[in-house]
Amino acid sequence: MSETTFQEGSVFGQVVKNEHEQVVFCYDKASGLKAIIAVHNTVLGPAAGGTRMWMYKNEADALNDVLRLSRGMTLKNSVAGINLGGGKAVIIGNSRTDKSEALFRSFGKYVNSLAGKYITAEDVGIGTSDMEYVGMETEHVSGLPESMGGGGDPSPVTAYGVYLGMKASAKKAYGSDSLTGKKVSVQGVGHVGEHLVERLTNENATVYISDINEDSLKQVSEKFGATVVNKDEIYDLDVDIYAPCALGATINNDTLQRLKCDIVAGAANNQLRDETVHANACKDKNIIYAPDFLINSGGIINVYYEIIKSYNRDRAFAHTEKIYDTTLELFKKAEEENINTHEAAVRIALKRIEDVGRLKTTF
Numbered sequence: 001m002s003e004t005t006f007q008e009g010s011v012f013g014q015v016v017k018n019e020h021e022q023v024v025f026c027y028d029k030a031s032g033l034k035a036i037i038a039v040h041n042t043v044l045g046p047a048a049g050g051t052r053m054w055m056y057k058n059e060a061d062a063l064n065d066v067l068r069l070s071r072g073m074t075l076k077n078s079v080a081g082i083n084l085g086g087g088k089a090v091i092i093g094n095s096r097t098d099k100s101e102a103l104f105r106s107f108g109k110y111v112n113s114l115a116g117k118y119i120t121a122e123d124v125g126i127g128t129s130d131m132e133y134v135g136m137e138t139e140h141v142s143g144l145p146e147s148m149g150g151g152g153d154p155s156p157v158t159a160y161g162v163y164l165g166m167k168a169s170a171k172k173a174y175g176s177d178s179l180t181g182k183k184v185s186v187q188g189v190g191h192v193g194e195h196l197v198e199r200l201t202n203e204n205a206t207v208y209i210s211d212i213n214e215d216s217l218k219q220v221s222e223k224f225g226a227t228v229v230n231k232d233e234i235y236d237l238d239v240d241i242y243a244p245c246a247l248g249a250t251i252n253n254d255t256l257q258r259l260k261c262d263i264v265a266g267a268a269n270n271q272l273r274d275e276t277v278h279a280n281a282c283k284d285k286n287i288i289y290a291p292d293f294l295i296n297s298g299g300i301i302n303v304y305y306e307i308i309k310s311y312n313r314d315r316a317f318a319h320t321e322k323i324y325d326t327t328l329e330l331f332k333k334a335e336e337e338n339i340n341t342h343e344a345a346v347r348i349a350l351k352r353i354e355d356v357g358r359l360k361t362t363f
């Protein structure tokens with residue numbers, strides 16, 4: 001067959017570059033649905049990943065986001081040791097003004113058309129009630145509340161994994177995984193951040209917090225005695241550990257000049273503005289970067305047990321505990337292969353997909 005070349009940046013060009021299996025464009029005129037579902041890789045199992053609702057500037061941004069996020073889910077699910085592939089969906093629209101029952105049910109029909117190849121869940125801009133509408137049209141929905149037979153809020157499990165990844169990083173940096181007396185800044189005290197602050201204060205770490213939501217700040221500082229700092233000041237603090245638990249891309253050229261910490265370990269997705277450039281910059285500056293997609297995988301581990309219909313919170317916590325050893329393993333790999341820690345985590349994830357993929361053809 002003759003080779004067709006695809007222009008870089010074109011739709012097919014991007015799909016080919018990231019090796020996506022399938023991309024579905026969903027349009028329903030009546031409900032106003034405009035969505036994209038990206039199935040990146042199903043070697044380990046059905047592609048799982050949440051649906052994001054966002055007012056993208058243009059469709060190229062939406063496509064770029066869904067392709068990048070779905071690839072990220074492949075890596076996260078693999079390194080977490082669960083039998084799920086990577087997928088993601090985006091709905092283009094304003095989550096405050098464009099939601100309707102018809103829109104989410106229409107989206108549910110598209111999810112259903114993939115017959116279980118993609119399993120959706122909540123992400124930014126989507127709430128439980130939206131997912132209930134999606135669930136009226138398809139059974140391929142996860143992350144449901146406990147009252148509906150689901151696993152409930154995954155944030156405490158996510159925070160536990162982040163805490164263990166942080167402890168493994170401390171072991172690497174200081175020879176002991178104790179966080180007692182360590183100064184830790186937590187950026188964003190939402191669902192995950194608050195649980196993390198609780199664990200840190202229980203271990204007698206000194207905790208600094210920032211948030212753009214004054215109520216959350218007040219509540220968390222009063223409850224746990226954490227010191228409130230200005231949202232921009234967080235990058236200049238003299239701390240041992242910085243935990244990004246709000247936004248992505250906070251590890252960038254600007255912040256890397258300001259950060260004084262030994263360790264970056266937090267929950268936020270896509271913390272590195274540029275995966276290669278900024279992971280290498282951390283390495284050069286002797287900052288131990290605990291890869292986000294590994295240490296924040298507690299949430300998807302929680303969802304996994306719901307998907308395989310054997311949900312049990314203790315089991316989700318027990319599985320999440322493995323993050324500690326995996327984090328130490330990848331630090332060792334990074335050192336041995338003289339690569340940055342992000343790359344080491346990617347290699348571990350890809351190797352599992354390769355090994356299991358090979359197994360699938362054995363019989």
Ligand SMILES: NC(=O)c1ccc[n+]([C@@H]2O[C@H](COP(=O)([O-])OP(=O)(O)OC[C@H]3O[C@@H](n4cnc5c(N)ncnc54)[C@H](O)[C@@H]3O)[C@@H](O)[C@H]2O)c1
Pocket residue numbers: 154155156158187188189190191192193210211212213216231245246247248267268269296297299300
């Ligand atoms: N919830 C989970 O189980 C889970 C799992 C994996 C990854 N994550 C990621 O972890 C991060 C936190 O998730 P969450 O569920 O706690 O979200 P959340 O929305 O509950 O909390 C985020 C908090 O960050 C604050 N924030 C926003 N901009 C900020 C800024 N510039 N400076 C300081 N604070 C700011 C918000 O006000 C909010 O309180 C997100 O990036 C999310 O994608 C969450």
